[in-house]
Amino acid sequence: MVNHLDAQHLHYHIGKATLVRDISLQVNGGEILAIVGPNGAGKTTLLKLLAGDLHPQSGQVLLNGHPLHHHKPLELARQRAVMPQQASVSLDFTAYEVALMGRHPHIRGSETREDHRIVEEALHRTEVLHLREQLYATLSGGEKARVTLARVLAQQTAILLLDEPTSTLDLRHQHMTMQIMRERAKTGVAVVAVLHDLNLAAMYADRIGMIHSGQLAFIGTPDEVLTAANIHAVFGLAVEVLSHPTHQCPLIVPLATNGHVATPPEIGASAGRKVLADQRVTSAPHLG
């Protein structure tokens, strides 16, 4: 399958506040693109633009060559799934019923045995099958996230957009989630995940896009993007980038002295800004 999400010069503002400024990026089937950046950088807004929840004031998102809004909602739902940051359910559905909702775009009439099999498999994969009869609203945050993940997996789409899927999860399930994403990518799925944890991004992502103040500051392989200088420039934190002992990826270790972290840098003064790999970014973004 051809899975291709192409964002072109996205621009989005609410009133005078510009949340996303001229961001262009591409995701192809088989790869995981991690979006990282500090709080309020516009990661979630970017994901919403990619999902079609928000419409950019200029620029466009192409799904397999066609603008998002040319796709009907149901057609779109068969091609891409979105995992929200927090998912609440307003009525008392059980975990199983919530996961089953992921099958909606594929169901004609009533759900089949196959649908139930897919949902059970997804629940099993996210390790919440034992919670199937529990009311979703009574689950813990991490359990909810895994049920939601199961719902997204059950949707069986070629494109996955995940907004901080690991934020409420314990360490084991963070890695479980990312491993599932790797498995999916291996089958040709394109994954875009907003991640907080740079090391998680470093370990699992094929490419990383680093967002700063609504702009795509850097994009490229983890080795290219996750440099001490870039991280200091965007996050305002002095770090040391080591080599992971077992994986072929960088390992970020914050440098904290005397119990407090380094002060933010003068952004304009920071050197070494660069945009790599993405040929669509023609001009260097201006920070600050």
Add this chain to the structure above:
Amino acid sequence: MIRQLKLRHWLLMVIALSLLVFTNPLHHSQAQDGGTTFPITITDATGNEVTIESIDAIASGSGDVTEIIAALGFEDNLVGIDISSTYPEDLLDRIPEIGFARRLAVEPIAAVNPSVFFCTETCSPASVFDQLRALNIPVVIIPDNSDRGIELPLEKITMVAAALGVPEEGETLRTQVAREIEWAKTAVANVTEEPTILFLYVRGRTLQLVSGTNTPAYDLIATVDGIDVGAAAGVVGYMPLSAEVMLNAYPEYIVMFQGSVDSAGGLDKVRELPGVGDTPAAQNDHILVFDDQFILGMSTRTGLAALALAAQVHPTMTWEMDMPYPYHYTDMTGIEVLVATPVELYATDETLLTTVQELGFHAKILDTPVEGSLIIATQSADWASLREAGYTVVVVSDTADIPEIAAALGVPGRGEALIARRATN
């Protein structure tokens, strides 16, 4: 408290008066009346042609209509009445209730299986009438619109009588009620004051309304030469009571239903209503309380109601409310006659009869008088043989004027009022 007693006294008196004047109620029974043949078709107040097959089982949805039906002698034909049917007094104890005129429902009416249903234009909801018609129960709507003024009771009587197939009896009752209304007008013909009056309607703590133009209260107040200060303050129909309205109206008299006073929790609570306590009416104990159906029912007792109200609001009224009996009168034959309460009152000629009737008496032209009657005779009539036959006879001159006749009947004050009334007509 004293005021209340006084009011009750007045009420009793009026009831006594009405008992007296109805010395010969129109007793009627359908079985004995061979003259009318059913079905009757009439056009009612809403313009509908109604065909009435039988009046053996009558349901009445409104107290005023019930009153007329009973007065026409069909009391025993009533099979269902609404809770506003408080006159004659004992009806509600004997006849099944079918609801309340303003909140009727079809089934309770149908449950008494009436052969005809009477109600007025103010009965609601009107769709109940459609539902009854769907059940083949004829519905007769009696006029009840204030633009007909104080004549409204007469129109009601005529239509009810027509529907019951007794137009002549209707005419008699109508004449009688019309005459009583005329008495009220006469009674106030020579008064000097123009009392300011307000009608106040209260239902518990939530609903307090004052009335203005286009209401029965307005017509009644106008009949007794009062000034309806509700109307003067610009109220059309009914308007919620407020201190502003009350002080703007500033009535010397406030007229209320007994039901209103009861629901308010007594006269003391009425005084606490906005603005009421500051009015001359409240300060001079001039809150007049009457039975609801009696004072504004606009039915058979409207003339008496007007009279009762007139007596309350006109201190200078000369019209004696009490019947004079027994009294002594020395007539022109020089005999002092002791006049006791008569069984019937007769006059010997038409002119005399008219005056006697205008003076507030239900009298008849002399034919064959019943025992114990009072006969008022002219000098040229054969009064001597009547007197010999044992009747009480008062003789007046052939050219007797109003004062002489009034004196002969023991009501000189009514004579004065009648003179004034004739002068204005």
Add this chain to the structure above:
Amino acid sequence: MISKLIVWQATTQRYSRLLPVRIAFLLVLLMILVFISLSAVSTGAVRIQRDVVFKVSVDAMAEKLHLDYDSGLDYSARCLPGQSCIQRDAALVREIRWPRVIMAGLVGASLAIAGTALQGALRNPLADPGLIGASSGAAVGAVTAILLGVNIGDVLHSDAPALARLTQSLFAFGAALITTFGVFRLARWQGRTDSTSLLLIGLAINTMASAYIGLATFISDIREVNDIVFWTLGSFAEIFWRDVYVVVPFTGLSVVVLPFLARQLNLMTLGEAEAQHLGVNAERLRMICVALAAITVGVSVAFAGIIGFVGLVVPHLIRFFTGPDHRIVLPASVLTGAILMIAADLWARTVAIPTEVPVGIVTALFGGPVFLVLIILSRRGRG
């Protein structure tokens, strides 16, 4: 006691996910509906023997469906004054009781399904047909017609009371649609409709509407007050077949269309964006639900006045037993709404013979406590 109930509830909810259980549940409700309808038709201030009621009903149905059937009931007996007779009893059952019972059922079903759809589509379990302005708007329309004394009978040169009521109904229906549309227009911002502001705006509109009605009550005369009370408290006392015929297509529209949207309504509980991700056109779904609710509720209020609590409580009541799946909740609320409204009306017209209690008072009287109990139970159920 309560804990037992909760265990029992969990069991019913689990089983109610099975299709045969759902079908059985609906069949039971249908049977109760038939039973309560027959009871309602057989009960009233006029005592009519049950077998007469049934025979008359069957004959009437046969006649309407052009079936060749005759129960053998003798309608020819002459009506004697003061005595009951088959002819009149038959007319009462056919022309008064059946339309009334059916209308109560239709209005109950309308309010309940509208409430269910709104609670789902607006993601707010407190959404009620009254809250989006449909009910109060309708009442404002009717009251305006009463105050202005408008009557299409004047145009048609007829003073049939039915025309005055019809005028009021038309005003009510129109105003219900206008109000709902207005509430929605105000709640729409940047191409999206926010549920919370929708409910708040509805609340504000309701407050204004009740102020208007209060004012109207204050300035109108006694007769008009009676009419206004009818609109604000609701009644089925004045229903004829012709009214039923008008309401059937509107209620029918909701009853037929909304179940098809049941799965989409389920997805809406995840949130609008999430529903959208799963292929639901959330904005359009909400528009459809609100429009259908406004139409059905508007026409209900137009004929029966404002009847509260049914639209709010019935969905909660059903969900308490079946869980939240709209595929069962929607049809079950149609039947339950009808059952409860027929029962409420039966009580309203027989509790205080020879007068009737406004049915809206009855629904509030019973609906309020039931709602409280449901809320307390579901809170305990969550532990």
